[in-house]
Amino acid sequence: MYNCIRQIVPGFFMLLYLVYAQECNITVYDNLSEKVKIADCSKRDFSEVPQSLPRDITVLDLSGNKFRHISNYSFENYSLLLNLSLAKNKLHIIEEHAFYGLSRLKFLNMADNILNLRYVYTPEMFLPLQNLINLDIRRNIPNQPTVDVYHYPDQAFVVLKKLEYLALDMAPNPIFGIGFQGLNYLKSLTFEFCF
Numbered sequence: 001m002y003n004c005i006r007q008i009v010p011g012f013f014m015l016l017y018l019v020y021a022q023e024c025n026i027t028v029y030d031n032l033s034e035k036v037k038i039a040d041c042s043k044r045d046f047s048e049v050p051q052s053l054p055r056d057i058t059v060l061d062l063s064g065n066k067f068r069h070i071s072n073y074s075f076e077n078y079s080l081l082l083n084l085s086l087a088k089n090k091l092h093i094i095e096e097h098a099f100y101g102l103s104r105l106k107f108l109n110m111a112d113n114i115l116n117l118r119y120v121y122t123p124e125m126f127l128p129l130q131n132l133i134n135l136d137i138r139r140n141i142p143n144q145p146t147v148d149v150y151h152y153p154d155q156a157f158v159v160l161k162k163l164e165y166l167a168l169d170m171a172p173n174p175i176f177g178i179g180f181q182g183l184n185y186l187k188s189l190t191f192e193f194c195f
């Protein structure tokens with residue numbers, strides 16, 4: 001199936017393609033100044049990152065699938081990504097080199113998973129994400145959290161030099177490390193109380 005729709009929109013010129021490929025919907029907006037290529041792979045029972053998508057996608061929506069873990073180098077062939085959503089999965093493990101290659105990524109959404117703040121985030125994990133602006137990891141604490149002291153993984157976050165927006169869960173007994181002071185561009189820190 002391949003459709004090509006051309007439309008003139010006041011103020012800018014837009015080409016819109018809809019391609020049904022690999023169970024994901026690919027949409028391209030050629031907006032003269034920049035190309036936006038969206039792979040909508042949401043709610044499709046994926047448990048691994050599909051590898052046969054176009055390599056030049058800039059937005060990848062993997063929300064509402066069945067991911068439990070993200071393997072090393074899963075996104076190495078999608079290096080133009082600006083937006084990545086892994087929200088609403090069952091993610092609890094992210095391998096250390098999972099985000100390898102995503103040096104342009106600006107938005108990462110991993111809200112509504114079961115990523116444990118104490119164990120998942122290693123200092124190396126976010127190293128490739130040198131241009132990340134917005135990280136959302138809210139609603140990852142299960143309903144019955146233990147009352148242990150939570151050391152927030154500040155050493156994982158501090159490598160995100162461009163981070164402006166960080167949204168995460170408020171743990172019962174939080175300890176904030178010195179790494180938070182290294183987030184020089186942070187404009188907004190949002191805590192969600194989820195219990």
Ligand SMILES: *[C@@H]1O[C@H](CO)[C@@H](O)[C@H](O)[C@H]1NC(C)=O
Pocket residue numbers: 018020023025
């Ligand atoms: C893909 O996009 C088309 C056109 O917008 C839509 O009709 C179709 O439902 C989409 N497919 C899926 C699986 O979302």
Ligand SMILES: *[C@@H]1O[C@H](CO)[C@@H](O)[C@H](O)[C@H]1NC(C)=O
Pocket residue numbers: 012014029031033034036
């Ligand atoms: C096209 O690009 C302009 C300028 O970068 C932006 O304001 C606009 O929202 C874009 N439109 C679409 C449909 O992506």
Ligand SMILES: *[C@@H]1O[C@H](CO)[C@@H](O)[C@H](O)[C@H]1NC(C)=O
Pocket residue numbers: 072095096097
């Ligand atoms: C992923 O990379 C890390 C760091 O190199 C390594 O320790 C781990 O074993 C790798 N995972 C797999 C499944 O190979």
Ligand SMILES: *[C@@H]1O[C@H](CO)[C@@H](O)[C@H](O)[C@H]1NC(C)=O
Pocket residue numbers: 051073074075076077
């Ligand atoms: C990325 O593409 C290269 C070359 O086609 C391939 O060897 C590699 O396995 C791909 N990576 C993944 C994670 O599939």
Ligand SMILES: *[C@@H]1O[C@H](CO)[C@@H](O)[C@H](O)[C@H]1NC(C)=O
Pocket residue numbers: 036059083107109
């Ligand atoms: C990228 O993600 C952000 C935050 O979710 C959203 O506001 C923005 O519209 C997204 N951009 C595209 C092109 O999907």
